[in-house]
Amino acid sequence: MDLASRVLDGDRRAVARLMSKAENEAPGVKKILAELHNHIGNAHIIGITGPPGSGKSTLVDKLTLEYRKQGKTVGIIAVDPTSPFTGGALLGDRIRMNEIALDKEVFIRSMGTRGHLGGLAKKTGDLVKILDAFGKDIILVETVGAGQSEVEIVGTAYSTVIVEVPGLGDDIQAIKAGILEIGDIFVVNKSDLDGADETARELDAMLDMNSNNLDWRPPILQTRAKDGNGISQVADALNDHMVHMKETGILYKLVRARTKDELEEIISENIRSYIDGTHGEEELEELVDRIMDGELDPYNAAEIFLKPFTG
């Protein structure tokens, strides 16, 4: 049986293998992913982000337990974009709660950038797709921080949870402002710490100023993830958000836009390999040398390269 069929058939090892192929951009992986395309769209994809130390991972673990209690299957993708050269060891080495690590209905994958800069959001999207086709009801994408890469990564989700902790102070206000618009649900974790109410009030005030999303007012919830406090409310809010996305047609638009992106990417890639097959690398290197010698500029070089093809 081919890899796509094995994934659709529920083979965990096939899932892991396909994920590695997707991460390494192995030849032929695009075709396999495309074959999965008609089997996706059933999962609720949830992005979870927040600063280091906010207890995101604990929240993800407890949320997983909550979903399992509801009889739902769960996939977790933990992404660490702050560690471009260490291969995501930070997350990879972290030991997940025993309860969920041993649960056959939970699939956990850590992802670092393994030395390759860029394309992390794209690869996260591929892994999400695999878990979706694999039949997971809930897919949790967890990422550290709130920089541009993180925003792109959680951009693969339908619902985004921003985790904050009390008393982080003014230093992160700027970052807060940046992520405010991507949050569908805000969680003030470690709510037993001083200043939890104040942090919630601050977030509330910031959301008041942010009028971009009139249809959905992001709820601000307080949790103590360590003890499981407030977790079911987060799951409820996520469910409400998904219902909202479906009813308003936003979900359809979102999925369609992503499908278009994917198609355009495959088209560009196919064109490149077509061109490479006809003349390719050697001529390219020669043109680069001529640019380095000052004979050509890159624009003219591109025209020369494409001449046999555009006529």
Place this chain on the structure above:
Amino acid sequence: MDLASRVLDGDRRAVARLMSKAENEAPGVKKILAELHNHIGNAHIIGITGPPGSGKSTLVDKLTLEYRKQGKTVGIIAVDPTSPFTGGALLGDRIRMNEIALDKEVFIRSMGTRGHLGGLAKKTGDLVKILDAFGKDIILVETVGAGQSEVEIVGTAYSTVIVEVPGLGDDIQAIKAGILEIGDIFVVNKSDLDGADETARELDAMLDMNSNNLDWRPPILQTRAKDGNGISQVADALNDHMVHMKETGILYKLVRARTKDELEEIISENIRSYIDGTHGEEELEELVDRIMDGELDPYNAAEIFLKPFTG
């Protein structure tokens, strides 16, 4: 006179206009940038990154004064990738030191992501190219933090300075590990604070473990940028690094690799516009609809799209 010629002629307003075009990916801007290509390669491009509050901007300002004292002209690009939705207002609003802001031989540009995710490193590269062609001797690219986007942004530089401050503690060790390999020079700023020597020692120990770069051992310098202390040593170290890059041929390889990237990008873009000109958007949308209806997968859709073209 066209925009490229005006930039080469030293027209500051033309520089600002071309930069805006590059940031907005205006039509035709690729061609203009390509025309500048044979006039670049003379600047020393320096990336400066470090956590918020480390005094990077002050360091950049003082380093600028130092270079001006040496009779060199300076371009500064300040990038804020943590703020994808606010358009880089944080940096844009910051008022640079009067001395350098009024100096006609210093060109300062702030860059946010202006709502567009992705491509920030690419755009930074374009602005660097413009300043290089404009004739600046030194180009300083300053960016906050040490996430993936920041690493990519400083990746446009020949020399990278990592700024740290004493006593940031264990929390950022993970981040440090991630940026260790991109640093050519390490600066412990605010060296009057407690723990400066310790931070320098820690960095030194971490560099000892990092054997990736045997030819160049990154120096660790202490500065008090506010008072100008240690700044000339940073400039000296940067000069040494540039000499090293030239003598070992690393610089040539680096520039060649970037030139190749640029050529490939122009080729891909030209192919896309060629394809769009022949059939294009309408057919693409129709194919997306057919994928959404479950009639096609994206891979087959791409083949249909390309059929008239690949034959």
